[in-house]
Amino acid sequence: MDEWGNALLSAGIGFSAALLLDAAKSVAKQAVKTRRVRRALYHDLALIMVSLEDSERHYGHEHRLENTRLEVFDYYYNAEREAFYALDDGGALQIVYKRIREFTEEQDPGDAKQLLDICLSGTRMLVQTGF
Numbered sequence: 001m002d003e004w005g006n007a008l009l010s011a012g013i014g015f016s017a018a019l020l021l022d023a024a025k026s027v028a029k030q031a032v033k034t035r036r037v038r039r040a041l042y043h044d045l046a047l048i049m050v051s052l053e054d055s056e057r058h059y060g061h062e063h064r065l066e067n068t069r070l071e072v073f074d075y076y077y078n079a080e081r082e083a084f085y086a087l088d089d090g091g092a093l094q095i096v097y098k099r100i101r102e103f104t105e106e107q108d109p110g111d112a113k114q115l116l117d118i119c120l121s122g123t124r125m126l127v128q129t130g131f
Contacts (some may be wrong), residue, residue: 044072
């Protein structure tokens, strides 16, 4: 009976350890994915900010940021939604990218100029505090 008890105890400890390690592995994997998504979005946002600042200096309604520049955000928002929502600043990123999308689609030059100013202020705030 003593051998059965040791075998059962060893099996129970091994099973518990495997469960704990699997949970820890899953949490670590999610943290790495979230970090990767955050870095990619902030890198993309910094590049967009350079384009927006250039648009502000030399504003021409017909020469604006293309809507295709938002593909990085669209990819991570659609493909990595769980990691995106795990970001502390995911809501702020979503709002800024929404404003940038509105700027790229705006037809009225006056409204587009106002949206450009809004996009730049939001983008600067995120890039300065996000890194």
